[in-house]
Amino acid sequence: MMTAAAVRNTGRQTVVEVPEVADPSAVAPKDARELSRLFFDRLAVLEEGTPEYQHARNTLIEMNMSLVRYAAGRFRSRGPEEMEDIVQVGMIGLIKAIDRFKLSREVEFTSFAVPYIVGEIKRFFRDTSWAVHVPRRLQEARVQLARATEELRSRMGRTPTAKELAELMSLTEDEVIEARLASNGYSASSLDAAINSSEDGESVLADFIGVEDATLGLVEDFNSLAPLIAALSERERQILHWRFVEELTQAEIGARLGCSQMHVSRLLSRTLTRLREGLLAQ
Known part of the structure; x- marks a missing residue:
């Protein structure tokens, strides 16, 4: 049940009395946009840390969870298990947007919040998707390398050389080679991963990895x-x-x-x- 908002002048300041929202998470997106303005007006005059402030802030978060679900929908291909993590990360972006939004910006909160939410999700992928951490410039170079390789392969009918990729990407050959090496860090295989061998039957990857001979260092x-x-x-x-x-x-x-x-x-x-x-x- 929602009651109409009211504005009350106490003589010293204008107090915005917001409606009571029984279930903020059930508010339709269209209604959430209108109600959000009222709650942001309320936050502007409340002292941060008070119960009233926290109540208004929490209501805003719950009312706008549909924005997180909308942004997370762009990443459905990640699978149901990872989607739970994506939504949780998106909520962090929503909270940051609420804490930084000001009505004086004269923009809709939805337009302000979605880039925060999507940015937080992309940051999550950048920091966790790689099996080995590599610099951001190499992560970006990997994407460019994949596109350039596919373009040249379809055009030339063969795998392009590092020199040909460097010319297309406006990079040096060394930078292309570095990006190729960095791509190896995107995914990793478990040492217990099964490998089929015609001679020995089924083996694991660890069986084919050598160990360092400590005595080699003593030769010199x-x-x-x-x-x-x-x-x-x-x-x-x-x-x-x-x-x-x-x-x-x-x-x-x-x-x-x-x-x-x-x-x-x-x-x-x-x-x-x-x-x-x-x-x-x-």
């Missing part, structure tokens, strides 16, 4: 260390062999050499210091 160190070890005395090389190849304790090495564990420790320390300094000097 070994090559640099070899001449330094060769320059050591026979005794020093033997101690290193016992300690790091046979993995004997210092006490066991001392027993073989006929000296104390402490003496072996000093010999090892001195030898390792020489090798370390030799590597740093290269």
Whole structure:
């Protein structure tokens, strides 16, 4: 049930008394446009944070939810599950529009709000649709690249080269290649994704991904260390062999050499210091 709006002059300010709306979400879009003006008039004279202000603001939000549904309808192809997220994001745009709208703009609230709602939805896609975050310029370049590739492919009957794409897009070849690489970040496959193999039956993607061999990083160190070890005395090389190849304790090495564990420790320390300094000097 809605009652007519009234304007009351208290002597100090004009107070707009808005109608009571039993179910704001059920208000028809045409009626919502008219009522919204009254509620915006009300917000203009209320103190932010008061219960009356919050009530007027919440009523505006609920009355204009049809704008969110209208804007979200443009993205129906995303599927029913993602549509729920789209509507939620669109509501954020609606709330921002309500908080920033002023009647003095002399534009319809619907014209003001829809770009906010659509912009918030597009921002959501830009920030969440990519499996790997890439700069916005590369996201935009990906769209241009797809259009240019399709245009040249239909015109030439083959896949265009980077040079041909660069000429059409007014970019350098390096920028086209960068956009191509960035396109790989739009979607990702799970490592558990099934891959059919004629030899092994069904495998998963992880089976075909190699792992980094940690010992490869030691090859350069070994090559640099070899001449330094060769320059050591026979005794020093033997101690290193016992300690790091046979993995004997210092006490066991001392027993073989006929000296104390402490003496072996000093010999090892001195030898390792020489090798370390030799590597740093290269």
